[in-house]
Amino acid sequence: MGDKRPTLEAVAARAQVSRATVSRVVNGQATVNPQIRDAVLRAIEELGYVPNSAARSLVTRQTDSIALVVSEPPTRVFSDDPLFSLVIRTVSSELELSGKQVILMLAGSQRAQARVEDYVAGGHVDGVMFVSMHGADPLPGAIARMGVPVVSYGRPAVAVDLPYADNDNVGGAAQAVEHLLDIGRRRIATIAGPQDMIGGQDRLTGYRDALRMSDRRSIVAVGDFTRTSGVTAMRHLLEDDPELDAVFVANDLMAIGALQALRQAGRRVPDDVAVVGFDDIEAAGFTDPPLTTVRHPVVEQATAMVKLVLTPPEERETDHVILPTELVVRDSA
Amino acid sequence: MGDKRPTLEAVAARAQVSRATVSRVVNGQATVNPQIRDAVLRAIEELGYVPNSAARSLVTRQTDSIALVVSEPPTRVFSDDPLFSLVIRTVSSELELSGKQVILMLAGSQRAQARVEDYVAGGHVDGVMFVSMHGADPLPGAIARMGVPVVSYGRPAVAVDLPYADNDNVGGAAQAVEHLLDIGRRRIATIAGPQDMIGGQDRLTGYRDALRMSDRRSIVAVGDFTRTSGVTAMRHLLEDDPELDAVFVANDLMAIGALQALRQAGRRVPDDVAVVGFDDIEAAGFTDPPLTTVRHPVVEQATAMVKLVLTPPEERETDHVILPTELVVRDSA
DNA sequence: AACTCTCCAGAGAGCGCTCTCCGAATGAGT
DNA sequence: ACTCATTCGGAGAGCGCTCTCTGGAGAGTT
Numbered sequence: 001m002g003d004k005r006p007t008l009e010a011v012a013a014r015a016q017v018s019r020a021t022v023s024r025v026v027n028g029q030a031t032v033n034p035q036i037r038d039a040v041l042r043a044i045e046e047l048g049y050v051p052n053s054a055a056r057s058l059v060t061r062q063t064d065s066i067a068l069v070v071s072e073p074p075t076r077v078f079s080d081d082p083l084f085s086l087v088i089r090t091v092s093s094e095l096e097l098s099g100k101q102v103i104l105m106l107a108g109s110q111r112a113q114a115r116v117e118d119y120v121a122g123g124h125v126d127g128v129m130f131v132s133m134h135g136a137d138p139l140p141g142a143i144a145r146m147g148v149p150v151v152s153y154g155r156p157a158v159a160v161d162l163p164y165a166d167n168d169n170v171g172g173a174a175q176a177v178e179h180l181l182d183i184g185r186r187r188i189a190t191i192a193g194p195q196d197m198i199g200g201q202d203r204l205t206g207y208r209d210a211l212r213m214s215d216r217r218s219i220v221a222v223g224d225f226t227r228t229s230g231v232t233a234m235r236h237l238l239e240d241d242p243e244l245d246a247v248f249v250a251n252d253l254m255a256i257g258a259l260q261a262l263r264q265a266g267r268r269v270p271d272d273v274a275v276v277g278f279d280d281i282e283a284a285g286f287t288d289p290p291l292t293t294v295r296h297p298v299v300e301q302a303t304a305m306v307k308l309v310l311t312p313p314e315e316r317e318t319d320h321v322i323l324p325t326e327l328v329v330r331d332s333a
Numbered sequence: 334m335g336d337k338r339p340t341l342e343a344v345a346a347r348a349q350v351s352r353a354t355v356s357r358v359v360n361g362q363a364t365v366n367p368q369i370r371d372a373v374l375r376a377i378e379e380l381g382y383v384p385n386s387a388a389r390s391l392v393t394r395q396t397d398s399i400a401l402v403v404s405e406p407p408t409r410v411f412s413d414d415p416l417f418s419l420v421i422r423t424v425s426s427e428l429e430l431s432g433k434q435v436i437l438m439l440a441g442s443q444r445a446q447a448r449v450e451d452y453v454a455g456g457h458v459d460g461v462m463f464v465s466m467h468g469a470d471p472l473p474g475a476i477a478r479m480g481v482p483v484v485s486y487g488r489p490a491v492a493v494d495l496p497y498a499d500n501d502n503v504g505g506a507a508q509a510v511e512h513l514l515d516i517g518r519r520r521i522a523t524i525a526g527p528q529d530m531i532g533g534q535d536r537l538t539g540y541r542d543a544l545r546m547s548d549r550r551s552i553v554a555v556g557d558f559t560r561t562s563g564v565t566a567m568r569h570l571l572e573d574d575p576e577l578d579a580v581f582v583a584n585d586l587m588a589i590g591a592l593q594a595l596r597q598a599g600r601r602v603p604d605d606v607a608v609v610g611f612d613d614i615e616a617a618g619f620t621d622p623p624l625t626t627v628r629h630p631v632v633e634q635a636t637a638m639v640k641l642v643l644t645p646p647e648e649r650e651t652d653h654v655i656l657p658t659e660l661v662v663r664d665s666a
Numbered sequence: 667a668a669c670t671c672t673c674c675a676g677a678g679a680g681c682g683c684t685c686t687c688c689g690a691a692t693g694a695g696t
Numbered sequence: 697a698c699t700c701a702t703t704c705g706g707a708g709a710g711c712g713c714t715c716t717c718t719g720g721a722g723a724g725t726t
Contacts, residue, residue, distance in 0.1 A: 007711095
């Protein structure tokens with residue numbers, strides 16, 4: 001910013017052409033005489049010209065940047081969901097492929113939500129991606145109404161009809177429970193995720209579905225996807241039903257907590273109680289015992305989301321991408 | 334973007350004043366008659382006016398956004414450093430306090446680096462923060478030369494003189510080794526981090542310093558901060574010196590790997606081999622046994638970095654912030 | 667040879683905003 | 697009553713770019 005950067009005008013002067021011509025060259029229009037094009041290119045090179053993006057987006061009404069909005073309440077900000085980082089990185093590198101930038105926005109508080117809304121209204125971004133929405137978040141709807149493309153990572157609450165990329169939470173949970181059934185477990189409990197998140201709801205649904213098919217009773221405790229909540233929930237479960245011989249935990253972080261609680265309670269895993277998690281975070285591979293869990297395709301899901309936000313609605317094949325999950329059997333079940 | 338958003342002009346017309354006056358009100362200048370101000374405010378409200386940022390930054394040459402550049406080679410992108418996410422979140426919320434946005438950029442490849450350079454040259458950002466730099470990254474220097482404020486999370490390689498916020502890696506490592514010495518260990522090895530990163534270098538230096546003071550021999554293996562590299566390094570160490578009774582590992586991820594390798598080799602921790610890690614990631618609390626490690630203030634460090642990039646050089650008290658570390662003693666040593 | 671058609675570069679009008687003058691109106695001073 | 701500050705809103709010139717429209721030159725047609 002310090003010293004003046006060359007403008008289109010300067011390049012035009014140096015190449016002895018008009019601004020319009022330089023603009024054409026810069027934007028790769030075909031209708032330019034090769035000789036003139038070369039001259040312009042040389043001038044650009046010599047001057048070290050880089051187009052000013054503000055000026056450009058003022059007229060094109062395009063910003064080449066997409067917001068990634070993380071609707072995470074402040075309390076959870078510091079409990080590290082390891083997948084979060086993977087999503088960010090995938091989205092970022094995927095977007096770079098299309099020459100777009102990622103603008104990261106936290107929307108954990110009311111104030112922050114208003115900020116995001118104003119920001120988008122201010123025309124700063126060409127699209128918005130939501131990650132980790134809770135309940136009936138009004139923000140996506142508000143933004144969609146402004147005519148800005150919106151997508152969600154994970155299926156949003158039913159009220160809003162947004163395009164989204166999700167994994168098959170219901171199917172994955174059912175898969176986990178069926179595995180537990182297959183290895184002969186009879187009293188299968190679950191530690192569910194927060195019920196204001198669709199992921200939490202769906203995994204509970206999958207658990208219930210699988211159990212209903214086999215006529216078993218469901219035993220449910222609810223956590224909030226953090227490890228400590230897993231510890232607490234497991235303890236409650238053990239109090240409620242000391243006879244349980246298996247537990248399906250709605251995410252690995254809580255499963256790790258459950259493993260700890262189980263150990264403290266003197267239960268052996270998987271001998272006394274089998275445990276299946278969900279997510280297949282890296283840590284799942286080196287818990288004691290290594291965690292059997294449901295893996296879902298984070299990278300593919302993030303990629304699908306990016307594709308959705310970049311594709312105009314009329315060109316989309318589908319608005320709802322659902323990716324399959326896979327059971328990873330280790331030692332805990 | 335879809336339908337026309339109201340402009341300054343429209344607000345001016347509605348409030349029966351000139352554009353200039355509206356601009357004054359929007360930017361909070363004092364020299365506006367309260368009555369007129371109210372009228373303008375009402376018009377803004379009624380029209381739902383939000384200033385167009387492109388137009389504004391075209392004339393002010395300010396963008397209110399700061400780039401967060403992650404110079405991580407693609408190979409490491411998918412090995413989740415849990416702290417990475419914490420840094421991102423802290424930076425983001427800290428920046429929001431000053432009304433700035435975070436633009437996340439990956440700079441793992443040559444091509445990506447060039448992209449970042451062009452982007453910054455294009456005047457998109459008011460400042461750049463670097464995270465996780467390797468070796469003598471030319472990018473920060475190039476950007477600093479353009480007159481854009483640059484800071485680094487962690488001390489950069491000596492060649493470039495950038496403002497930075499770092500933790501006391503040398504001191505922390507020394508602290509860890511001294512603890513090992515205190516509990517009576519005699520053959521203390523280390524698994525060092527990548528030597529093209531200052532953090533890796535400094536922690537090795539701290540290890541060597543502490544050992545030299547006590548006249549012990551150093552035993553070094555080098556990893557790359559990933560868990561698997563910790564496994565490999567630990568195995569090598571065990572081959573090189575089967576008698577070792579302690580190991581200081583340059584980060585927790587590798588320490589977790591080392592713990593696994595040790596278990597596989599039939600060594601008990603801490604009885605046979607004491608292990609100390611570095612970082613105090615959440616997982617360190619629930620390894621088996623829980624990991625003794627060096628905690629450093631990630632949030633404070635990120636906050637300090639943000640403060641540096643936002644403060645003009647002439648107003649800065651210091652260009653180099655170094656935060657103290659703390660040894661967290663658990664069961665592994 | 668006169669005409670039309672195509673191709674391609676230049677002219678110039680904005681995009682929405684900020685900010686520096688300017689000038690009108692008000693109040694104080696003589 | 698008249699002059700001189702002083703306050704505060706308006707006019708208008710850009711900021712750097714895109715893009716439509718225009719017009720000149722050369723090629724093709726009759």
